[in-house]
Amino acid sequence: MSELSYLEKLLDGVEVEWLPLSKVFNLRNGYTPSKTKKEFWANGDIPWFRMDDIRENGRFLGNSLQKISSCAVKGGKLFPENSILISTSATIGEHALITVPHLANQRFTCLALKESYANCFDIKFLFYYCFSLAEWCRKNTTMSSFASVDMDGFKKFLIPRPCPDNPEKSLAIQSEIVRILDKFTELTAELTAELTAELNMRKKQYNYYRDKLLSFEEGGVEWKTLGEIVKMRAGQHISARNIVDGKEGDFVYPCFGGNGIRGYVKEKSHDGEHLLIGRQGALCGNVQRMKGQFYATEHAVVVSAMQGIDIDWAFHMLTTMNLNQYASKSAQPGLAVGKLQELKLLVPSIERQKYIAKMLDKFDTLTGSITEGLPREIELRQKQYEYYRDLLFSFPKTETASN
Numbered sequence: 001m002s003e004l005s006y007l008e009k010l011l012d013g014v015e016v017e018w019l020p021l022s023k024v025f026n027l028r029n030g031y032t033p034s035k036t037k038k039e040f041w042a043n044g045d046i047p048w049f050r051m052d053d054i055r056e057n058g059r060f061l062g063n064s065l066q067k068i069s070s071c072a073v074k075g076g077k078l079f080p081e082n083s084i085l086i087s088t089s090a091t092i093g094e095h096a097l098i099t100v101p102h103l104a105n106q107r108f109t110c111l112a113l114k115e116s117y118a119n120c121f122d123i124k125f126l127f128y129y130c131f132s133l134a135e136w137c138r139k140n141t142t143m144s145s146f147a148s149v150d151m152d153g154f155k156k157f158l159i160p161r162p163c164p165d166n167p168e169k170s171l172a173i174q175s176e177i178v179r180i181l182d183k184f185t186e187l188t189a190e191l192t193a194e195l196t197a198e199l200n201m202r203k204k205q206y207n208y209y210r211d212k213l214l215s216f217e218e219g220g221v222e223w224k225t226l227g228e229i230v231k232m233r234a235g236q237h238i239s240a241r242n243i244v245d246g247k248e249g250d251f252v253y254p255c256f257g258g259n260g261i262r263g264y265v266k267e268k269s270h271d272g273e274h275l276l277i278g279r280q281g282a283l284c285g286n287v288q289r290m291k292g293q294f295y296a297t298e299h300a301v302v303v304s305a306m307q308g309i310d311i312d313w314a315f316h317m318l319t320t321m322n323l324n325q326y327a328s329k330s331a332q333p334g335l336a337v338g339k340l341q342e343l344k345l346l347v348p349s350i351e352r353q354k355y356i357a358k359m360l361d362k363f364d365t366l367t368g369s370i371t372e373g374l375p376r377e378i379e380l381r382q383k384q385y386e387y388y389r390d391l392l393f394s395f396p397k398t399e400t401a402s403n
Contacts, residue, residue, distance in 0.1 A: 014173065016395040017164040021133070022155035024121070025111040028079060030104035033072035040072035047102040051091055059096040059127075068103065079103055082123045083112040084130055088149040092141055093134030097127040109154075120161060125174035128181050129393055131386075133157055160395045177392045184385045192378050206363045213356045214320055221348045227341030230314055231304040234279060234337060235296030236269055256290070258299035259283050268293040273311050275303035277323060279335045285324030289315050301337055308350050312357035317345060 021027075030049075033040040044067035053064050070076075078101040079085075085108040086095035104110060111130075113123060136157055141147045163170040226232065235256075243263040244251045251264040258278035271293045278286045280299045289312070296302045303318070305311040326340065327333040348356070 014163045014169075015165070017161040018158040019161055020155065021111070021157045021159055024114060024117050024126075024159050025084075026114055027155070028110045028112065030079075030085070030106050030108040030110065031074065032105045033068055037072075040069055042069060044068040044072070046070060046073065046078065047098075047100055049085060049096070049098065049102060049104040049108065051087065051094060051107060054094050054096050060099070061096050062099045064102065073103065079110040080112050083110050084123075084127055085110055086130060086134065086137070088137065088151065088154065090147060092147055092149060093137045095127070095130045095134055097124065120164075120167060120170065122171060122174040122178055124178045124182075126159065128178065128389065129159065131389060132393060160393070162395060180392060181389055184388060188381055188385050191381055195378055209363055210316065210320065210360055213359055214317060220352070221346040223344055224347045225341060226343045226345065229306055229309045229347055230275075231306060232277075232301050232337050232341060235298050235300045235302055237298045238265060238295065242266070253293055253295050255295040255297065256288075256300055257297045259286065260288070262297065265295045267295065269295045270302055273305075275311065275315055275318065277301040277303060277318065277335065277340070279337075280332060282333060283324070284327050284333055284335050285322065287315060287318045287323070301335065301340070309347075310350060310353040310357055312361060313353035316357060316360045321345070 033048075035041070046068050047061075047064035048066050048068045049061065049064045050066065053061055056065065057063075079098070081098065081100050081102075084095055084097055085104050087093060087107045088109045090107050111126075113121060113126070137149045137154065140150045140153050142150055161170060162173045238255065243255050243265055245263050247264045250266045253265050253268045255262045255265045256276055258280045270290070272291070274290045276288050276290055276296060277300065278284045279301045303314065305314055321343065323335060323340065324333075326343070327335050347353075
C-alpha cells in the first residue's frame, strides 16, 4: 500500500474542525533590544532570530546567528520552544520551527501553541500548514513604509484539526502527514544539494579553462587599451512612457538598460553585433552579447569591435576583467566610459581570438545547458513537492469555513 493510499484510508470519512489561528496559538511580536545598551548584547546566550537565520540555516532551527543577554528580555519572558516564527512585515511569509526558548526581531510574529491545544496538534503538522498561511500572508498585505500583513485577517486564518472527536486518530493522521512531508523535504534537499554541487563543479571547470585560454605569455600578443580595440559609447535616453512591457504593434525593438531588457520600443538605436556593459547601479559592469536590432538606453555602454578584433573574444575578455571593480564608490555606483577605455589587456592575433572564442562558447553552451537545466529540475521537484503538500492538506471545508 502506497503512503498516499494509506493516508486516504486514514482520512476516509473523517470530519475536520476549522479553528481560527488566534484560538490555537498565542501570538507575540518580536523586537530588537536597544543597540545602544552594550549589556543587552555582551556575552549573550539567548537565541535571537532574524531572517538571516532562515536564509542561512533553513526552517528547523535550534540556534541563532546572534544572541542577546537575559537583561534584554522584556518582562523576562522568552518565546517558548517548539513555536513557529513567521515574518509578517517586510519579507512576508518566511517561517521556521524553533526548537529552543528564544526571541526574534520585529519582523516576526511568534505562534506558540496554547496549552489547551498542546495535546491536540503535532507542531510539525502546524509548521507544514504554515506554508498555506504564508501564501495567504503574501496575498493580504497592507503598504506603508514597508509591507505588513493584515493582522486582523491573520488572526482569523483557519487551521484544520482532523477528526476532532477522536484525539488519538487525529494525531495519527497528523503524524502520517508529517512523516510523508519530512520524507519529501529530505529527498528535495538531497536532490538540490547534488545538483548544486554538480553545477558548481562545472562552473569551476569552465572558469579554469577560460583562465587558461585567456592567459598569454609574452610574444605573439600585444598590450593595448580597451579604447584601442573597441568603440565604447553610452546609449541614449528614452522616456519610460515610450517603453511597453511586451512586444505589440509598432513596439518591436527590445530596449536594454544597465541590467537587461526593460521592454520594447518603436525605434532602434543599433543594428548588428555589439556588446552591452551595464554602466549604472549595483550590477554595473555586467556584459552581454547583442545581435540584431535593439535600443540601448543611457544606462548601458554599447561596445563595437574595431578592425582586427573578434567581438566574441572581446565578450569573454570583458567578462573576465570584472568591470564592476572600476565602478565609482557612491550611493549610485557607475562606470565612466573614459576610465574603461584606459584599461589595458593583452591582445592576440585575430586567428587566436577566434579560436579562444570558439572554445569558450562551447564551454558556455555546456555550462549554460547545465545552468538552465539543473535549476529547472530543482524547480520542477519543488513544484512536485508543493503539489503533494497541498494535496495532503486539502481537507474538506464547509461553506462557512474559508480563508
